[in-house]
Amino acid sequence: MHAAIELPSLRRQKILLILERDGKVMASELSQHFAVSEDTIRRDLAELDSAGLVQRVHGGALPRPKDTGKDxxxxxxxxxxxxxxxxxxxxxxxxxxxxxxxxxxxxxxxxxxxxxxxxxxxxxxxxxxxxxxxxxxxxxxxxxxxxxxxxxxxxxxxxxxxxxxxxxxxxxxxxxxxxxxxxxxxxxxxxxxxxxxxxxxxxxxxxxxxxxxxxxxxxxxxxxxxxxxxxxxxxxxxxxxxxxxxxxxxxxxxxxxxxxx
CATH class of the missing domain: 3.40.50.1360 (Rossmann fold)
Known part of the structure; x- marks a missing residue:
């Protein structure tokens, strides 16, 4: 049970690594890569987007540009x-x-x-x-x-x-x-x-x-x-x-x- 609870957060970390490597991620490809449904991947991307870690687009996600906060x-x-x-x-x-x-x-x-x-x-x-x-x-x-x-x-x-x-x-x-x-x-x-x-x-x-x-x-x-x-x-x-x-x-x-x- 403990491993199952940790799995989504580990998967999301791996999604971020793939995004950093490839410059974009597609829900369909991630679904096959992690052997989970596209709905599950979309929820992962929604969570990462809410946390400000990715920019969701149709079918997947892109990197979110860094904001220096400087005027x-x-x-x-x-x-x-x-x-x-x-x-x-x-x-x-x-x-x-x-x-x-x-x-x-x-x-x-x-x-x-x-x-x-x-x-x-x-x-x-x-x-x-x-x-x-x-x-x-x-x-x-x-x-x-x-x-x-x-x-x-x-x-x-x-x-x-x-x-x-x-x-x-x-x-x-x-x-x-x-x-x-x-x-x-x-x-x-x-x-x-x-x-x-x-x-x-x-x-x-x-x-x-x-x-x-x-x-x-x-x-x-x-x-x-x-x-x-x-x-x-x-x-x-x-x-x-x-x-x-x-x-x-x-x-x-x-x-x-x-x-x-």
């Missing part, structure tokens, strides 16, 4: 060598004369800081902090979208924001990434970010996503768009969850940072 000012003020090097790689995609959109986020802010000092572009953003950073470049013309500021992201949203973004055809977009999964797509923690991100995606000829490895294979509550909307993905050499080839199979150019970049 935006804290994140952007910290020195992050990985983000700095990723941003430097991304900055190489910017060419003189382009119209470039900058989505909100600490990584896109770092890209703005990494541009060559003599670059001459028109920059469009919904982030006041990124706009201020770009305004320091003598050769950059900055267009800042108006709207209501979200205190969590320090970016604007609303009808005025969308109207401006929809009226611009950009050469390049650096899209912010809360989470990205090859099957689920790009997703966000903030509902009001979704239409803004979609408007930027629709307005750009080439979309570059720059992200640390911990956001790959992760899922947030609000889905923005399929991964196929991204043309170039810049990330770390080591992927925390899943297989980087899954993104290449979607037709995405994947650029991984190396030790000498």
């Amino acid at each position: 935006f000012f804290t994140r952007v003020s910290e020195t992050d060598e990985v983000k700095t090097r990723l941003a430097q790689l991304a900055a190489g995609y910017v060419k003189n004369g382009q119209i470039v959109m900058f989505d909100s986020g600490s990584t896109t802010l770092q890209i703005a800081r990494s541009l060559p000092s003599d670059i001459a572009i028109t920059a469009v953003t919904a982030s006041p902090m990124i706009a201020i950073t770009l305004a320091e470049y003598p050769g950059i013309k900055v267009i800042l979208a108006g709207g209501q500021i979200n205190p969590s992201t320090l970016a604007v949203s609303g009808h005025e924001t969308l109207r401006l973004l929809q009226g611009i055809k950009a050469d390049l977009l650096f899209t912010g990434v809360c989470a990205i999964h090859p099957e689920v797509g790009i997703s966000s923690l903030h509902f009001d970010e979704v239409p803004v991100k979609l408007a930027m995606l629709d307005s750009a000829a080439h979309v570059v996503a720059v992200t640390t490895a911990d956001k790959l294979g992760a899922v947030e509550p609000f889905v923005v768009a399929p991964c196929a909307r991204i043309h170039t993905l810049i990330t770390e050499r080591t992927v925390a969850s899943g297989n980087i080839e899954d993104y290449r199979e979607l037709g995405i150019e994947v650029v991984q940072m190396t030790a000498v970049d």
Whole structure:
């Protein structure tokens, strides 16, 4: 009797190990693996989801992204060598004369800081902090979208924001990434970010996503768009969850940072 009581908790621990290894779990496969019914597995996944350990999706579960609990000012003020090097790689995609959109986020802010000092572009953003950073470049013309500021992201949203973004055809977009999964797509923690991100995606000829490895294979509550909307993905050499080839199979150019970049 004692072993039977312990079995569900042991099975759930093993499910978490499989999830960490594979980047996703499917109820049907777990049912066969543990020789229990799919209803039993669904109850396991529901318990793990309630505990904040997984993100349930149709047919299974995905990793839940780690939340550092840090506000935006804290994140952007910290020195992050990985983000700095990723941003430097991304900055190489910017060419003189382009119209470039900058989505909100600490990584896109770092890209703005990494541009060559003599670059001459028109920059469009919904982030006041990124706009201020770009305004320091003598050769950059900055267009800042108006709207209501979200205190969590320090970016604007609303009808005025969308109207401006929809009226611009950009050469390049650096899209912010809360989470990205090859099957689920790009997703966000903030509902009001979704239409803004979609408007930027629709307005750009080439979309570059720059992200640390911990956001790959992760899922947030609000889905923005399929991964196929991204043309170039810049990330770390080591992927925390899943297989980087899954993104290449979607037709995405994947650029991984190396030790000498």
